[in-house]
Amino acid sequence: MAKLVICDHPLIQHKLTFIRDVQTNTKDFRELVDEVATLMAYEITRDIPLESIPVETPVIKTEGKVISGRMLGLIPILRAGLGMLDGVLKLLPAAKVGHVGLFRDPETFQPVEYYVKLPTDVQERELIVIDPMLATGGSAIAAIDVLKKRGCTQIKMMNLIAAPEGVKAVQDAHPDVDIYVAALDEKLDEHGYIVPGLGDAGDRLYGTK
Numbered sequence: 489m490a491k492l493v494i495c496d497h498p499l500i501q502h503k504l505t506f507i508r509d510v511q512t513n514t515k516d517f518r519e520l521v522d523e524v525a526t527l528m529a530y531e532i533t534r535d536i537p538l539e540s541i542p543v544e545t546p547v548i549k550t551e552g553k554v555i556s557g558r559m560l561g562l563i564p565i566l567r568a569g570l571g572m573l574d575g576v577l578k579l580l581p582a583a584k585v586g587h588v589g590l591f592r593d594p595e596t597f598q599p600v601e602y603y604v605k606l607p608t609d610v611q612e613r614e615l616i617v618i619d620p621m622l623a624t625g626g627s628a629i630a631a632i633d634v635l636k637k638r639g640c641t642q643i644k645m646m647n648l649i650a651a652p653e654g655v656k657a658v659q660d661a662h663p664d665v666d667i668y669v670a671a672l673d674e675k676l677d678e679h680g681y682i683v684p685g686l687g688d689a690g691d692r693l694y695g696t697k
């Protein structure tokens with residue numbers, strides 16, 4: 489079973505409280521989400537492999553560590569995932585970015601792809617799927633399906649806030665995908681909102697409500 493990692497760094501927890509706050513305006517909300525995404529990128533890359541290379545300092549020839557292994561790919565789920573993208577790119581500027589857009593079919597309630605644009609070498613990369621809210625897990629599972637159908641094998645999921653229902657759904661569907669969250673909340677309400685949550689992440693990021 490994949491890991492669920494709660495990124496409980498005090499800076500992340502502090503900023504998340506103001507992200508949750510209904511009084512936080514769009515500009516501050518966007519900036520805080522960006523900052524937390526950067527901090528979470530630090531946690532999510534903690535286990536990426538290193539290799540030693542020779543380096544000559546002004547004093548001596550020695551060895552230093554550099555990142556090795558697969559290159560990274562970031563996969564924001566449209567639209568709210570875009571709110572965390574730049575924050576992650578600040579730490580991982582060489583990562584390539586693929587976009588996955590999904591909507592929920594009003595009759596079947598199943599997620600349907602409306603936009604998929606991925607790096608050509610996506611299956612060779614270690615991927616981080618980004619979406620602020622892991623609610624029912626429907627979009628996350630569908631986005632990971634999109635990637636696996638194209639041959640991707642190394643996938644992590646990054647969310648600001650998750651509901652236990654969403655975590656379980658993703659773990660059941662994709663037991664190989666580790667999930668990184670800033671908070672694991674209590675539950676979903678009858679409208680599919682995470683409780684206590686932060687409301688609609690897309691609307692709060694883009695001021696559409």
Ligand code: URA
Nearest residue numbers: 623681682687688689
């Ligand atoms: N999507 C959101 O933006 N917020 C929720 O609480 C659940 C899903």
